[in-house]
Amino acid sequence: MQSLRDQDALIPRPRGNLPQVCGAALAAVTIGSMVCLSPERLFGWVAMVILILTLGPLLHGLCMLVEELLYHSNTRYRGQGLLSHVLPACGLRGKTLLAAGLAGIVLHLAGYPLPHKGQCWKLLFLASVLYTLFKSLGLVGPSEVEVSDICEGRKMNVAHGLAWSFYLGYLQLVLPRLEDSIASFCATHQASGPSWGRGSRKLLILIPLNANISHNLEEEDDNIRFYDNLQNNEIDRAGVRGRVYKHSAYRVLDDHGKAHECVVEYATPLLTLYRMSQERSAGFGEPERRQQVLLFYRTLQDILEHSLECRNRYKLILLSDEHEDDPRFLSKAILRHLQQQEKEEFCLTPPPQQEMPYPLAGTSTASTSAPIINHPEPMSREPTLMFSLPQPLREPVEDTDYYH
Template sequence: MQCLRDQDALIPQPRGDVPKVCAAALAAITIGGIMVLSPERLFGWVAMVTLILTLGPLMHGVCLMAEEILHHANTRYQGRALWSQVLTACGLGGKTLLVAGLAVLLLYLGGDPLPHKGQSWKLLFLASGLYALLKSLGVLGPSDVEVSDICEGRKMNVAHGLAWSFYLGYLRLVLPRLEDSITAFQATHQASCPYWGRGSRKLLILIPLNANISHKLEDEDDNIHFYDNLPNNEIDRAGVRGRVYKHSVYRVVDEHGKAHECVVEYATPLLTLYKMSQESSAGFGEAMRRQQVLLFYRTLQEILDHSLECRNRFKLILLNDEHVDDPHFLSKAILRHLEQQEKEEFCLTPPPHQETAHPCADTSIAQPNGLPINRDWHRPEPMSREPTLMFSLEQPLPLREPVENTDHYQGRT
């Protein structure tokens, strides 16, 4: 079990812009080399290469469009706005067409870079046709990194769907009611459960990397004992009247024999990931499962951090499966998180009582004109006193003229 400070090292971060920076640097180097070798044909070479790189995807998009129109017009596009949807889906968007048009204009203005007339157009059509063939055969297909980047950027991973389902279908419903449930539970268990720590008032959600979940925590660690269930929450959901949502309270025993009560459970969507990895038809291996668990953790953390209903009512605990030989790794992980929250979180003291009356009202005497004089004017007022407006009944005085009181010629003879 890794320490809490090493937990962030396991979570994959979103991919950055390093490939774009490297590509821009590589393009600058190659263009600079062409400028040195043959500066008179620079624009022609750039235009021809750009046309090759854009006409190839355009011709491949035409091949994809033929399949979509012939076999998927009704099932995938419902026959509505067919051309606009198919063109965009097949990569025949305005951006590619614009770049290709600009490259044609640049080639026309810059001239043919090849010595013999017509060789450039032959090279363009041949390269474009071969690109479409190799692309269709998968030789020029996207790499695994590109596919992963696309899926993460467009939220298309299995982990994203499971995280949102777990939040919308469960956590957003039960976490706002958790504090009231714990308060009601404490009221009925004061004798056996007199005090709960601040960290124990949150829902601890366990996320093991191997996605292998036990239905009873005491089966994995004999230092964990089931204590009782919190009061049930009944919510009308999806046509079911009074659907029951419940949480279990466990007692975790530390190395000194002291029991700590907390509400803890596994993230149930991990059962889906584990079962998918056991089915060959799902195409979901162990390496992919581990990656999806990490993405599930990151996505769920981001969702809950931005949720006003769930903020400060949960704690995600990522369990590393490298040290499964420790029979008490689960209880140690839970206790470590409870101890961390006890040290890092604190309750603000209640604000002091705000006085509504002036504290020195009874120590004042009256002037001949009827205005009170406060004998304790020098006594500082409490900081908690509410701000008040003070008015003066005296006539306003004119501003005094500036008086020069500095002798600049002092000491001169």
């Protein structure tokens, strides 16, 4: 059975800045070596390399600018300004132009590193033109890791859109009403009231890694049985008067046959990911689908953790596809999370005990010899403001000895 620590190990963490640190360290070592070997033309070589690295992207940006101005200026940019939108979109940014200009000035002042001045300019133009050609042909371009980093950093993945849609269009509307719905359900189903624990009063959201969702939980696990639907929530939404939002309550049986009632459902946006992986035109294979499911889980968890309306009203359950052969895997996963929530929310402080009164006058010596135990107040007590009444200042007393 998959443990919660293994579940956390499946979720990809956001990428850090280790490539930038490694690049800076490599550049520092290389420049330091050049300083030791040939310091006389160090600035010239550095300026020339910067020009090669900046002129190539600038020439490629000019080639893309021609395409954008001729065919896409009205449809993609809607007549927006050339300097403010079109040039940055083609990579012609002010930082790149500034770096190229400063490198040209430094190259002119420090001197050309090659014996002849013409050789430096030939190398600069040839390297820039060949870079533009290779970039246009796709031989030089961002790797899959770079594309993934850009999409994750700018929230451009399919998973990000699905997670925000699931939150804004569903969870943000129903989770604040969930506690009242469960209370009304328990009032109409008197026999099920004691079986609703603290952990059961949350919405359990199932997120399978393979994104394959069954519409009937009973078909996946015999220990899960449909009980009843909670009270419908009717909300005016997008022009629909009284749109119905509902939840289903289930009874999950443990190994001893005891029923644990809870509200559980699948994350419906995963149906979109699964259907996209089945459509050839979507270009969305099984590895991409698995990665998007993990990003969906991480994004949705981050959104809900920062939502005041949904806090402590949900539980995300990531289902691994390594235990599909176990017919009781789904019920075991639900029960494991229910038990974990019960342990986390259990009050660890014992109930307060009554303090022993102080011995009164006339009591026996044996009773007065017993120690007085003052128990600390429970941690769950509401904070109180403690203050003391102001006491009058002591009047000064004249104690000077005049007869000394």
